[in-house]
Amino acid sequence: MSLSAPSQEADLLPGCTPWPEEFAARYREAGYWQGETFGQMLRERARRHGDRTAVVAGDQRWTYRELDARADQLAAGFKALGIQPRDRVVIQLPNLGCFYEVCFALFRLGALPVFALPAHRSAEISSFCSYTEAVAYIIADKHSGFDYRTLATQVHAAVPTLKHVIVAGDAGPFTPLSQLYATPVELPEPRPSDVAFFQLSGGSTGVPKLIPRTHDDYIYSLRGSIEICQLDESSVYLCALPAAHNFPLSSPGALGTFYAGGTAVMALHPSPDVAFPLIERERVTITALVPPLALIWLEAAKARRHDLSSLRVLQVGGARLSNEAAQRVRPMLGCTLQQVYGMAEGLVNYTRLDDPEELVVSTQGRPISPADELRVVDEDGNEVAPGETGQLLTRGPYTIRGYYKAESANARSFTADGFYCTGDLVRLTPEGYVVVEGRAKDLINRGGEKVAAEEVENHLLAHPAVRDAAVVSMPDPFLGERSCAFVIPREVPPPATALTAFLRERGLAAYKIPDRVEFVESFPQTGVGKVSKKALRETLTRPTRTPTSPSVS
Ligand code: AMP
Ligand code: DBH
Numbered sequence: 001m002s003l004s005a006p007s008q009e010a011d012l013l014p015g016c017t018p019w020p021e022e023f024a025a026r027y028r029e030a031g032y033w034q035g036e037t038f039g040q041m042l043r044e045r046a047r048r049h050g051d052r053t054a055v056v057a058g059d060q061r062w063t064y065r066e067l068d069a070r071a072d073q074l075a076a077g078f079k080a081l082g083i084q085p086r087d088r089v090v091i092q093l094p095n096l097g098c099f100y101e102v103c104f105a106l107f108r109l110g111a112l113p114v115f116a117l118p119a120h121r122s123a124e125i126s127s128f129c130s131y132t133e134a135v136a137y138i139i140a141d142k143h144s145g146f147d148y149r150t151l152a153t154q155v156h157a158a159v160p161t162l163k164h165v166i167v168a169g170d171a172g173p174f175t176p177l178s179q180l181y182a183t184p185v186e187l188p189e190p191r192p193s194d195v196a197f198f199q200l201s202g203g204s205t206g207v208p209k210l211i212p213r214t215h216d217d218y219i220y221s222l223r224g225s226i227e228i229c230q231l232d233e234s235s236v237y238l239c240a241l242p243a244a245h246n247f248p249l250s251s252p253g254a255l256g257t258f259y260a261g262g263t264a265v266m267a268l269h270p271s272p273d274v275a276f277p278l279i280e281r282e283r284v285t286i287t288a289l290v291p292p293l294a295l296i297w298l299e300a301a302k303a304r305r306h307d308l309s310s311l312r313v314l315q316v317g318g319a320r321l322s323n324e325a326a327q328r329v330r331p332m333l334g335c336t337l338q339q340v341y342g343m344a345e346g347l348v349n350y351t352r353l354d355d356p357e358e359l360v361v362s363t364q365g366r367p368i369s370p371a372d373e374l375r376v377v378d379e380d381g382n383e384v385a386p387g388e389t390g391q392l393l394t395r396g397p398y399t400i401r402g403y404y405k406a407e408s409a410n411a412r413s414f415t416a417d418g419f420y421c422t423g424d425l426v427r428l429t430p431e432g433y434v435v436v437e438g439r440a441k442d443l444i445n446r447g448g449e450k451v452a453a454e455e456v457e458n459h460l461l462a463h464p465a466v467r468d469a470a471v472v473s474m475p476d477p478f479l480g481e482r483s484c485a486f487v488i489p490r491e492v493p494p495p496a497t498a499l500t501a502f503l504r505e506r507g508l509a510a511y512k513i514p515d516r517v518e519f520v521e522s523f524p525q526t527g528v529g530k531v532s533k534k535a536l537r538e539t540l541t542r543p544t545r546t547p548t549s550p551s552v553s
Contacts (some may be wrong), residue, residue, distance in 0.1 A: 006144040008505070013086060013140065013195045015113070016212040017402025017410065020418070022192070027397040031369065033216035035192045038107040041219065041259060042068050049261040052367045056282055057097030057266040064261070067101065074105035076112055077180025081136070081164055085110030085190065086134035089197070091244065092116040092125065094143040096268040098168050098177060100254060106236045107215075111543035113197040114210065115244035117147075118143055119449070122507030123459070129159040129407070132210065137162055141169030144269075148249060151175065154507070176234055190249070192216045198404060199246050200260050201345035202443055202450025209403035218250060219346060224368035225252035226260045228350050229286065229338065233312050234260035236310070238278060238287035239521045240270035246344040247289050247317055272300035276308065283310040288340070290318040290448030292479050295325055298332045308423065311335045313353065317342060318448030319480050320436050326361040339364045341436055345401025345420050349434050363433035364426075372392060372396035376428060377417060381411075391440045393419035442533070444471070449480035449511045454531075456503070456512055460485060463471065465494045470523055471514060472533045474540045485514035486536050487524065493519040 012018045019027070027033045045054075054067040061069065083089065089106055091113045093099050095161045107343035108111050114128050124191040129137060137155060139148035152165040165174040190196070192215040200208040227250050231237075235259040241248040243266065249255055254264040265282045270293050276466035278284065291295065294316045301308065313327055317340030329337035343346035343362035349365035367374065376390040377383055384390040395401075395418050402410040413421050423441025426434050444451040460469035468488040473481040487499065494515035500548045503513050 009491075010193050011193045012214075013212065015405040016195055016499050017271040017414075019053065019401055020055050023397075023418075024149065027216075027220075027371065030371065031370065032220045032397040033193070034219070034377075035111050035216065036197060036219055037192050037215045038104060038219070038255075039189065040070075042071060042104050045258060045261055049052065052233060052261060053263045055097055055100060057095070057265050058268075060097045062097065064258075067104070069184075070101045070181065071104035071108060071182035074101055074177075076182040076185045077107040077136070078105055078109055078111065078136075079185060079187070080182055081148075081175070081180070081363055082134060082498070083111050083164075084110060087111045087136070088134040089112055089136045090114045090116055090125065090128050090132070090134045091138045091139060092118060092120060092148065093138060093140055093168060093244070094118045095239055095243045095268050096140060096168055097266060097438040100258070100264070102177070106234070107190070107196055108187055110188070110194075111243060112195060115197060115199055115249070117200075117242050117244055117509075119242075119509045119511055121509050122151055122158075124509060125151065125155050125508075126158045128200075128208075128412075129155055130161055130211070133248060134159070135161060136164040136166060137191055138166045139168070139377075141167055141171070170327065190215070191218075200351070201344055201403070202445075202452065204367040207220070209409055210454070211400055212404050213314070213398075213400070216254075217346070217400075221346070221368060222252060222256040222259045224398075225250065225348065225350070226256045228368065229256070229315075230353060231256060231260040231286070233261035235260055235281050235286060236265060236282055236284045237262060238267055238275060238282070238284040240275050240287055240289060240293070241265040247315075249341060251286065251288065251315070251317070251340055251348050266398070271535055272297055276300065276306040279311055280306045280309050286313040286315065287309055287311070288315040288317065291309055291321045291325065292315055292447035294329070298328050301332045308333060308335075313338050315340050317394070319445045320364070323361050332399065337361075341365055341434055345424060346396075346418070347374075347394045347396060347422070352492060353496040359429075359433055359464070362435070363429060366431070366433045367394075367396070369396055369398070372399070374428070374434070376426060381415070387427055387430070388473055389425055389427045389437050392422045392434070394422060395419045414550050444481050444483045446481055446511055447485065450511045453483075456483070456485065456508070459503050459506050459508055460487060460499065461497060463494070463507070465490055465492075466499070468523065470536055472537045474516065474537065476515075482513075482515035484516040484518060484540055486518050486520050488522065489519055 046064045054064045055062045073478040096291050167174045191283040195212040195213045207383040225245045257264045315338045339351045351365040353362045365409040373395050377392050388456050442453045454473045457469045467490045470486045474484045476482040523531045
């Protein structure tokens with residue numbers, strides 16, 4: 001532990017915003033930041049729990065000793081390729097057994113993973129690679145019917161800094177991951193106060209923003225999470241959501257499970273067909289889902305074909321879970337529901353496992369840390385009366401102070417005194433629990449997958465037949481929200497399917513393609529002349545629409 005660590009400013013990767021020195025000192029003194037790196041954490045767990053199973057993926061099983069050794073070997077292989085400390089490496093892997101080896105190898109090397117999701121396509125991946133000047137891109141050969149090597153060929157051609165494409169599986173013209181396990185070499189330890197990796201924000205403008213997380217701050221969030229979720233070495237965590245997402249990575253996710261000495265089981269797909277047999281076989285104790293998946297699981301559990309009795313906690317988060325669905329979790333699945341309201345920028349709230357049913361069903365929990373500061377403010381930034389709804393602002397020992405290399409976005413998303421503006425409309429209960437009421441930011445939350453309206457609009461505007469575009473959410477009983485693009489055509493409207501095909505060709509992830517397209521002559525406006533998305537949204541819930549509007553579903 002280093003209480004007298006040098007100024008963070010000097011430690012931190014350029015392009016990242018440090019915590020002010022007085023806050024950093026406070027977080028160290030309180031024991032939140034303990035000066036430990038991910039590499040050291042795994043080494044220590046391998047010493048303490050060497051023979052315990054760390055990772056299960058298909059019929060592969062690795063003990064902590066094996067995971068530790070394989071991370072060392074892979075770190076040596078990455079180094080031999082020329083990957084250096086602080087080099088950025090975009091990882092886009094499905095839930096394969098090698099996922100955590102790759103992460104820990106990069107952590108040990110001090111290279112910085114950028115956690116892309118399997119659903120991202122060329123628009124997003126090219127942007128992550130060029131924005132971070134990534135030197136390597138790590139993919140699987142194929143997954144869910146998609147060939148990532150084709151994507152890599154496009155990205156490789158578009159991004160000059162990218163030297164290596166590394167493939168888990170059949171590498172084709174690229175570097176096979178399997179050939180990079182080399183004899184371990186001595187590596188200098190990265191600084192715990194430095195950035196360890198980048199998460200992605202759901203983003204409210206343009207492509208997702210990059211979130212730099214340090215060893216110190218993230219490991220603190222793991223420690224807090226495993227205490228709240230009561231994880232220990234007997235815990236078995238099922239990673240059913242995409243492993244790179246902040247929720248299954250850290251709340252407490254697989255990294256929290258490793259911190260506790262438990263076992264992480266990978267599900268290649270989150271459907272009950274895949275997940276339920278794994279829960280039965282591996283005696284899974286805890287897992288995490290987004291609300292639409294939770295609804296599917298609740299339905300599937302009725303058949304009672306699998307023994308799910310080992311499951312103690314079902315975490316649901318990423319988007320608002322309805323009270324009605326929340327009430328069905330214990331009767332249908334026989335386990336405790338834990339609502340999780342988190343964000344890759346930091347702050348995570350949990351309902352506690354021994355909370356009264358009323359709080360668990362109707363709130364999104366309370367923060368991990370006594371040092372998390374929450375303010376609920378009105379549109380002028382003034383605090384609202386207790387219990388009133390307003391935008392949530394937050395700062396604390398594991399919430400970032402700025403996105404990576406994003407000065408103008410930072411000016412919008414952070415207050416002068418360092419609070420992150422979540423864009424979420426919330427109210428606080430008398431017990432200090434958060435209830436998420438909606439969003440101030442311009443995002444569509446499609447069952448936990450966040451679609452930034454502006455990003456999709458920019459792509460639509462690139463179409464020659466489109467004069468203007470506004471993308472809004474529409475309520476959906478299954479996903480919570482779906483997206484609708486309102487388009488003002490230049491002359492004759494193109495077929496809606498031509499527009500969606502155009503977006504696909506531009507390499508936009510499938511979940512961002514508008515679920516519906518409506519052609520209009522003009523947009524309704526607000527008092528100051530901005531497009532009123534509120535009014536657009538309202539036209540969708542009115543019973544009659546322009547009869548000529550073509551739409552796609
Ligand atoms: P991201 O920026 O992708 O990390 O997404 C974080 C955002 O997801 C939050 O700011 C919320 O808008 C939303 N979110 C996460 N968990 C919940 C939840 N339990 N209930 C409602 N919204 C949530
Ligand atoms: O949606 C999220 O980003 C999220 C949800 C639950 C998250 O980042 C987390 C928990 O850590």
